[in-house]
Amino acid sequence: MDVNVVIAGAAGEGIQTVGSIFSKAAARCGFAVFSWQEYESRIRGGLNSYSIRVSTSVRNAPRRDADVLLPLRKEARAKYRSWLNPRGLLIADERDDTDDVTEIFVPFSKLAREKWQNPIYSNIIAVGALWSVIGGDFEVLQLAIEDEFKGKAENIIKSNIEAARDGYLFAEQSCQGICSWKLEKRIEAGQPHRVAFTIAGNPAIALGAVKAGCRFMAAYPMTPATGIITFLAQHRKECKVFTEQAEDEIAAINMAIGAQFAGARAMTATSGGGFSLMVEALSLAGMVEVPVVVVLAQRPGPATGLPTRTAQGDLLFAVHAGHGEFPRAVLAPSDPYDAFHKMVRAFNLADKYQMPVIVMTDQFLADSQFSISNFDVNLAKTETFIASPTEFSTYKRYALTPSGISPRLYPGQSKHLVTADSDEHDEEGHITEDLEGVAVPMMEKRLRKLKALREEMKPPEKFFMEDDVEEVFVGWGSTRGAIFEAVEMLRKDGKRVGALHFTELWPLPELCPLEDFFPQKATITVIEQNATGQFATLLKREFPIGSIKNMLFYNGLPVTAQDIRRSFYGRN
Amino acid sequence: MVEISDFYSETAIQWCPGCPNHVILNTLKEALVELGKEPHEICLVSGIGQAAKLPHYMKCNFFNGLHGRALPVATAIAVAQPNLTVIVTTGEGDCYGEGGNHFVHTLRRNPNVTLFVHNNSIYALTKGQASPTTPIGEKRSLNPGGVAQPPLNPLAMAIIHNAAFVARAFALDREQLKTIMIEAIQCKGFSYVDIIQPCITWDPRPLDWFRKNVKHLDSSHDPTDMKKALDATMLPTPPILTGIFFKDGTRPVFGEDFFLETGFSSLTEPPFPSTEDVMGILEKFR
Numbered sequence: 001m002d003v004n005v006v007i008a009g010a011a012g013e014g015i016q017t018v019g020s021i022f023s024k025a026a027a028r029c030g031f032a033v034f035s036w037q038e039y040e041s042r043i044r045g046g047l048n049s050y051s052i053r054v055s056t057s058v059r060n061a062p063r064r065d066a067d068v069l070l071p072l073r074k075e076a077r078a079k080y081r082s083w084l085n086p087r088g089l090l091i092a093d094e095r096d097d098t099d100d101v102t103e104i105f106v107p108f109s110k111l112a113r114e115k116w117q118n119p120i121y122s123n124i125i126a127v128g129a130l131w132s133v134i135g136g137d138f139e140v141l142q143l144a145i146e147d148e149f150k151g152k153a154e155n156i157i158k159s160n161i162e163a164a165r166d167g168y169l170f171a172e173q174s175c176q177g178i179c180s181w182k183l184e185k186r187i188e189a190g191q192p193h194r195v196a197f198t199i200a201g202n203p204a205i206a207l208g209a210v211k212a213g214c215r216f217m218a219a220y221p222m223t224p225a226t227g228i229i230t231f232l233a234q235h236r237k238e239c240k241v242f243t244e245q246a247e248d249e250i251a252a253i254n255m256a257i258g259a260q261f262a263g264a265r266a267m268t269a270t271s272g273g274g275f276s277l278m279v280e281a282l283s284l285a286g287m288v289e290v291p292v293v294v295v296l297a298q299r300p301g302p303a304t305g306l307p308t309r310t311a312q313g314d315l316l317f318a319v320h321a322g323h324g325e326f327p328r329a330v331l332a333p334s335d336p337y338d339a340f341h342k343m344v345r346a347f348n349l350a351d352k353y354q355m356p357v358i359v360m361t362d363q364f365l366a367d368s369q370f371s372i373s374n375f376d377v378n379l380a381k382t383e384t385f386i387a388s389p390t391e392f393s394t395y396k397r398y399a400l401t402p403s404g405i406s407p408r409l410y411p412g413q414s415k416h417l418v419t420a421d422s423d424e425h426d427e428e429g430h431i432t433e434d435l436e437g438v439a440v441p442m443m444e445k446r447l448r449k450l451k452a453l454r455e456e457m458k459p460p461e462k463f464f465m466e467d468d469v470e471e472v473f474v475g476w477g478s479t480r481g482a483i484f485e486a487v488e489m490l491r492k493d494g495k496r497v498g499a500l501h502f503t504e505l506w507p508l509p510e511l512c513p514l515e516d517f518f519p520q521k522a523t524i525t526v527i528e529q530n531a532t533g534q535f536a537t538l539l540k541r542e543f544p545i546g547s548i549k550n551m552l553f554y555n556g557l558p559v560t561a562q563d564i565r566r567s568f569y570g571r572n
Numbered sequence: 573m574v575e576i577s578d579f580y581s582e583t584a585i586q587w588c589p590g591c592p593n594h595v596i597l598n599t600l601k602e603a604l605v606e607l608g609k610e611p612h613e614i615c616l617v618s619g620i621g622q623a624a625k626l627p628h629y630m631k632c633n634f635f636n637g638l639h640g641r642a643l644p645v646a647t648a649i650a651v652a653q654p655n656l657t658v659i660v661t662t663g664e665g666d667c668y669g670e671g672g673n674h675f676v677h678t679l680r681r682n683p684n685v686t687l688f689v690h691n692n693s694i695y696a697l698t699k700g701q702a703s704p705t706t707p708i709g710e711k712r713s714l715n716p717g718g719v720a721q722p723p724l725n726p727l728a729m730a731i732i733h734n735a736a737f738v739a740r741a742f743a744l745d746r747e748q749l750k751t752i753m754i755e756a757i758q759c760k761g762f763s764y765v766d767i768i769q770p771c772i773t774w775d776p777r778p779l780d781w782f783r784k785n786v787k788h789l790d791s792s793h794d795p796t797d798m799k800k801a802l803d804a805t806m807l808p809t810p811p812i813l814t815g816i817f818f819k820d821g822t823r824p825v826f827g828e829d830f831f832l833e834t835g836f837s838s839l840t841e842p843p844f845p846s847t848e849d850v851m852g853i854l855e856k857f858r
Contacts, residue, residue: 199857207853213844216652218644238853242651242830242839247677251644254637258648261635262615262656264839266648284638377851382844410840411633412653415612420635421628422620430583430628431636 001031002055003134003181004063008080009072012044014123017148018072019050021127023369025136025144027195029183032058034481036368038557041223041307047079054134054183058196060335060370061481062558070130072123089178091129091171093122104133104174111166121163128167135181138168197336197372201365201478202227204336204372205295208343209267210239211380214293216266218244218255223307224363225269225297249274253281253294260290261420263386263410265347269295272314273304279321282356286326288420289398289406289446291350291357293343298362300556309556310363312477312529316537318358319506325443327353327450329457330506332360332477337372338503339365344380351385353449354408360505362529364558365478389414396427400441404448450507457509460517463487465498471523473499473551473564476535483527485561490568497568498522505535508542518545527551529559574610576601583628592743592769593622596690597629599746600661603753615656617646619671621663622697623690623769640670647683651827652839654684657757664691664766668704668724675726678762679733683826686756686763689726690743692771700774710776726766728805731798731818736761738801738818742786743769744779748814755816761825768812782812789815796820 005022009015019035027033034053040046053063069084070091071077077090084090084101092103093110106129112122124145131141142161149157206228209217219229233243246252252268259266270278275296285292296318300311318330329349333339342359350357387407389395395416399406406427411418419429424439432438463484465472475483480501490497500517502508511517518524526536526548533550540548551567553559579601587593604614611632618624620639627634633656637645642660650658660667667675667689678685694712695701702712702719705726709718730738737759741749749767756763770782793815794800801818836842 195858197854197857199854203857207850210845210853211847211850215839215842216648218648235853235856236830237833238849240834240836240842240845242827244681246644247673250641251674251677254641254644255648257637258617258635258645259652259839261645262649262652262840264652266652280638281641288635288637375851375854377854378847384844410653411615411649412612412656412838413840415610417612417631418633419627420637422637429634430581431625 001181002053002059003067004065005052005054005068005070005130005134006049006066006080006083007052007070007072008047008049008076010044010076011039011042011046011048013072015048015050015072018070018123018127018130019052021141021144021148022130023052023198024147025131025141026052026054026183027198027371028140028144029136030195031055031183032196032371033198034060034062034369034371036062036364036558039308047076049080058371058373059485061485062364062368062560063562064557064560065562068130068133070126072126089133091126091133102178104129104171104178106167106171106174108167111170112163115166116159116163121159124160124163125167128164129171131164132168132171133175133179134183135179136183138165141168197375198369199336199372200227200367200369201333201336201339201361202367203231204339205343205359205361206231206239208340208380209293209347210241211340211377211382212344212347213265213382213384214241214267214347215264216242216256216259217268218246218252219269220246220249220252220274222271222274224299224366225271225295227366228269228295249277250281253278253292256292257281257285257290260292261288261410263413265351267293267295269297271297271299272301272317275314275317275321280323282328283322283324283326284422285356286322286324286328286446287422289354290420291354293346293350293357293359295359295361297366298360300554306556308363310529310558311554311556312362312479313531313534313554315360315505315530315534318360319538326446327355327453328506329353329355329357329453330360331357332503332505333365334478334480334501334503335365336370337375340375341380342503344382348383349453351383352405353453354405355449360477362478368558386410389416392416397429398425398427398442400427400445403452404445454507454510457504457507459509459511460500460502463499463501464491465500468496469498469519469522470496471525472518473497474502474524474526474535474539475499476502476505476528479527479529479559482559482561482564486564486568489561489565502535505538508538511543514543514545518543520546523549525549525551527559527564529553574605574608576605578611579604579630579632581629581631585629586625587622588773590772593626593690595743595746596688596749596767596769597626599749600688600753601630603750603757606754607757609657613655613657615649615658617642617649617658617660619662619666621666623661623663624666626661640666641674642666643671643674643678643685643687646685647678647681647826650683650685654827654831654838658685659757660685660687662687662689664689664693664705665695665703668726672704676729679730679735681826682736682761682823684760687765688753689764689766690769691766692769692775693723694771694774696771696774725805727817728802730764731801731805734820734823735764735818736820736823737763737816739765739816740812740814741765741767742782742814743767744783745786745814748788752816759819760821761823768814785810785812787811787813789813789817
């Protein structure tokens with residue numbers, strides 16, 4: 001089973017509640033649930049959608065073709081009608097005889113007004129209808145409603161359950177002989193602990209930071225990164241991370257650097273515009289060799305761009321951000337599981353190499369709810385590289401070493417003094433004008449760290465990279481699910497495609513032999529959500545690969561397997 | 573026992589000979605000796621400018637960061653390591669110009685940080701442009717017709733935001749400077765001292781002009797009276813008044829609620845969370 005349900009309506013109208021209850025109920029049945037949302041940059045109004053994919057096996061990739069469309073208002077029907085599959089069903093509040101679609105008529109607004117005397121009930125009636133159309137057991141939906149409204153007055157919960165039942169029963173009549181789905185309970189409803197985690201990228205990043213031992217986060221709110229600090233602030237008691245809403249992104253990153261200098265693991269998060277403001281301090285972190293983790297949640301630019309949409313347009317910016325030359329790592333997790341583990345890795349790498357690490361996500365990964373059966377938390381090993389003060393009789397913060405890594409202490413740790421200077425400095429951290437004797441060796445010391453760093457960057461994940469492969473799809477970050485699904489579809493069509501997926505982007509890992517990753521006889525197609533093929537540019541620069549084709553998507557919506565398949569057949 | 577010589581740094585001082593910055597540096601050392609603070613207990617934080625070089629000339633922990641950004645760095649250090657005595661040494665261009673936004677918001681936050689602004693009303697390092705406190709009408713390289721905008725009144729800004737400690741000192745009045753420094757460092761919360769530090773290279777007014785026109789606040793001045801403190805910052809200048817304008821020891825210090833809640837005493841000592849700790853939070857997502 002693989003059903004995609006799309007709920008559409010205006011912001012503030014209840015799409016969230018409808019989507020959330022439906023997702024919870026489907027997850028409680030033991031199905032894998034993946035959902036993503038696209039919305040306009042406004043608090044109320046506009047037309048938004050919430051797509052929920054319910055499947056037997058885990059399908060953490062978006063679909064834009066709806067098997068069931070539930071428009072909460074007429075305008076939403078007009079806008080999203082084209083998403084509906086040719087054989088799809090439309091749950092209609094009002095009949096439209098001019099449309100030759102299969103309608104399941106459930107007058108939820110009318111029921112809400114007339115029976116419940118309150119238009120607010122129309123959404124819960126619609127959820128009931130939706131659950132019935134999909135073939136779910138009402139008992140499971142009831143549990144999901146109780147869960148959603150936990151803490152509310154008992155009579156309110158009861159009315160909502162009864163209203164949902166109205167929608168459920170009405171739809172049951174309407175869809176007799178039409179709907180073939182049967183959402184059988186694959187587990188007992190009363191055993192939530194066997195259900196998979198349903199989690200978006202942002203909270204997974206926050207939790208990864210917690211596991212990594214992060215104790216300080218400062219950030220300025222910016223979509224789509226805000227959810228990270230929000231999670232930590234709202235769960236301060238359990239997460240025990242000090243959070244501060246900074247006056248701007250410049251303050252945010254300087255605070256994170258200050259906390260790290262003082263020995264606390266610290267981070268910040270922002271989107272492209274805020275990252276632009278952070279760039280000077282990124283260079284500072286490179287110079288003073290203070291570890292700092294920056295999450296860059298991408299959205300389409302330039303400038304304010306499309307604030308609530310998704311993109312992968314900041315890769316080359318992240319790789320090159322900052323004046324002067326200094327080592328940094330750029331990671332791009334593929335899903336919340338990977339995001340959790342990548343955060344631990346980001347803190348470890350930052351600490352080990354005393355440099356900034358940028359973790360790139362995007363609106364799609366930040367906001368979409370993925371189904372994760374197990375987080376393998378115990379596999380996320382937090383390492384610390386802070387030196388012990390007793391190792392030194394005299395201490396030099398920037399001691400020249402063969403690896404380029406100088407033992408790091410923090411102020412207040414011992415009687416050893418710890419310094420940091422944004423000017424070029426000597427081994428003790430003091431400002432220097434000695435060019436040949438100090439400035440050159442210091443630059444070389446910092447850049448020496450890149451050698452070991454590059455050696456430990458992880459190669460890409462291979463998917464269907466078999467001997468017969470004629471075309472290799474190359475992707476990075478959050479497009480993993482869509483690209484791998486496209487490979488599966490095309491393999492079914494008899495096409496000999498495979499995929500490489502990178503999540504460690506800078507420095508690019510060593511790929512030996514290169515032929516194992518980029519076979520000479522195969523076409524290399526880099527799939528990315530930007531308009532200029534940024535990762536392809538990076539690959540061409542770093543590896544002697546013959547020719548690379550671009551497959552680019554930059555309409556602000558997450559790329560789907562169908563998009564890739566269409567592009568595959570539609571080119572030339 | 574800590575001594576002045578404990579703070580001796582071998583780094584050659586780059587300030588002009590005779591600059592009042594030398595007095596500020598030596599007075600700061602004296603104040604720290606009187607407070608019994610040792611070099612490893614202190615962390616100086618600065619941005620860019622002449623005053624911002626001070627940390628290099630004193631042996632202690634220091635962070636000499638970016639132009640204008642000393643306060644956010646210092647705020648985070650003070651939270652991460654509450655036992656450190658965190659002191660920001662900065663100029664008025666760094667603090668009121670480039671970093672003006674941070675000055676305003678640090679006043680709101682009230683971190684346990686002491687801020688010494690060496691205020692010479694000039695951009696000295698970049699060769700004599702006007703600063704946010706240059707008097708109106710003064711001719712500067714980018715204002716050949718004279719500075720048109722009135723100077724900032726940073727003391728008034730600090731007072732209306734209930735800063736824990738607001739004072740002005742004069743670099744050449746060493747006794748008062750030391751007394752104010754000691755009290756500022758001792759005060760919990762954000763202590764702010766604007767130090768008149770005449771530029772002997774660029775300021776058209778000779779040092780004697782300052783000696784004549786800088787006066788102590790009236791001995792009857794009550795620093796707990798916000799209204800009177802504010803009034804004192806609004807008086808016409810000259811004279812330039814020095815002394816402790818305002819004190820408010822009632823505000824909570826930035827971060828103390830977090831430490832109360834968690835029982836932590838710093839952000840560095842708690843052990844990394846265990847797998848079980850994290851699994852517990854993850855359960856919210858079932």
